[in-house]
Amino acid sequence: MLPVISLDGLIVLDAIDKKGSFSAAAESLFRVPSALTYTIHKLESDLGVKLFERKGQRAELTSVGQLVLRQGREILVAATRLEDAVKQLETGWESTLTLAIDTVVPNLPLLKLIGEFTDLGKQVNINVREESLGGPWDALYSGRADIAIGVTGEVPTGQYQIAEIGTLEFVFAIMPGHSLAQFQHPIPSEALLQFPSIVVADSSTALAQRSSGLFDSRQIIRVPDMQTKIKAQQLGLGVGYLPKHLIREQLVNGSLVACEMEMPRPSQSLFIAWRKGCQGKAQSWFTERLPKCDWQI
Known part of the structure; x- marks a missing residue:
């Protein structure tokens, strides 16, 4: 069964509640009031409930209308996020980036760098996971991470790029x-x-x-x-x-x-590593800056 509630219906419902009347909501949405009236009447008819009480020039939500709006706003937020994520993916920004950091590496420089990244306003979820010994390489190899921080030992060649970040004494x-x-x-x-x-x-x-x-x-x-x-x-x-x-x-x-x-x-050299050939803009941003961090090693 297809849902009867459309995103457009939720947008109209939200606008009327915020503006207090059909005419003010129509003006904010650059539509005529009759278009909003039709949308709400159709939504009420499809749901079989009354969403608004008209009191003169004002329109107040019924208890059912409040429920629809409350959960509808969550749907609108999710839809906006999805739209942003699709747009970013089309322009090369990943939806998620996972960083594996060895427990010998201080995490404060990484957290500060993540703070700088969030200031860009990109809708990229960042996951940070702790690993030990061969764990960072393993996370990269198995796909649990996109970037490994603090890898040591024999460095594989061919499929990975590396950059040195310090020496472990x-x-x-x-x-x-x-x-x-x-x-x-x-x-x-x-x-x-x-x-x-x-x-x-x-x-x-x-x-x-x-x-x-x-x-x-x-x-x-x-x-x-x-x-x-x-x-x-x-x-x-x-x-x-x-x-x-x-x-x-x-x-x-x-x-x-x-x-x-x-x-x-x-002593051992420490590196960051990432897989070649599958680098989005977020990964590029981090791999450019991670080697320049002061890792306090």
């Missing part, structure tokens, strides 16, 4: 008073066998999962993100390497102490 950091902190010389790798290691779980679902910064230890405790790993090591639940830029405050206030290792973990 690692520090072996533990809670104050930990027995390893008593070493007056670089800590040998075998000393770590006595303690649990805290590692961030790989969020990959399609690609093979990675192990990052693992070393021989008594026990492995896997946590969902880098912030949880930092807290766990502050509490002394285990030991491990941490990104230096994320623990500057903890190193200054003494809630974590850095230790020298016989075999330090090498």
